[in-house]
């Protein structure tokens with residue numbers, strides 16, 4: 001079942017969220033502390049922070065891959081602490097699209113098969129029309145003539161565009177991008193990021209990007225800085 005929106009219109013909200021991990025024989029490690037963040041439909045949020053500041057941990061929590069150790073999180077209308085693991089997986093599949101630095105495409109599958117993969121877990125029209133929907137999404141990211149190519153035959157920028165098509169093919173309400181341009185040269189990264197922001201905006205989805213790159217962060221409309229697990233409003237970087 002896709003996510004419904006909270007009455008204040010929020011897609012996901014975190015209040016006082018902490019993440020602590022226990023390591024055998026060592027003191028518990030606090031990765032996130034007191035994180036407050038609300039994401040609305042159509043939002044474009046950037047989170048910058050040094051390596052090890054907790055960015056991926058925060059993204060994993062936003063995307064229901066991980067859960068807070070303390071604090072409150074509401075995904076749509078559902079308090080996350082009351083969601084079973086199965087419910088979190090279903091909500092993640094229907095409502096969240098992930099984009100990673102290393103593309104994470106399946107090497108043995110064509111571009112079309114890669115983009116169809118999330119639709120294998122969908123129901124109804126999304127399942128039955130998966131080939132057509134995946135083809136249309138690849139067309140949208142400019143790869144309509146590369147449907148049968150495997151990742152090894154595509155450039156880095158093209159592979160990331162396949163990954164964008166795969167992340168968006170189920171029309172997620174929330175798109176989470178973890179260093180989406182980190183493996184690309186500057187010009188390719190800029191065009192891929194512009195495309196991602198454009199297709200996300202077209203679909204009305206919220207886009208949360210974590211990045212080291214001020215130019216990528218500058219495309220967002222709201223900016224945050226994560227420092228040692230503490231999230232603060234950030235200044236807009238110059239484009």
Ligand SMILES: Nc1ncnc2c1ncn2[C@@H]1O[C@H](COP(=O)(O)OP(=O)(O)OP(=O)(O)O)[C@@H](O)[C@H]1O
Pocket residue numbers: 021023029031049050051052053054055056057058
């Ligand atoms: N499950 C875990 N067990 C132990 N330590 C962890 C775990 N997950 C994350 N950490 C530690 O928490 C800190 C934050 O990790 P995280 O991956 O969220 O940082 P990041 O800001 O995304 O870093 P980078 O930019 O290098 O990817 C790091 O010091 C990491 O080693």
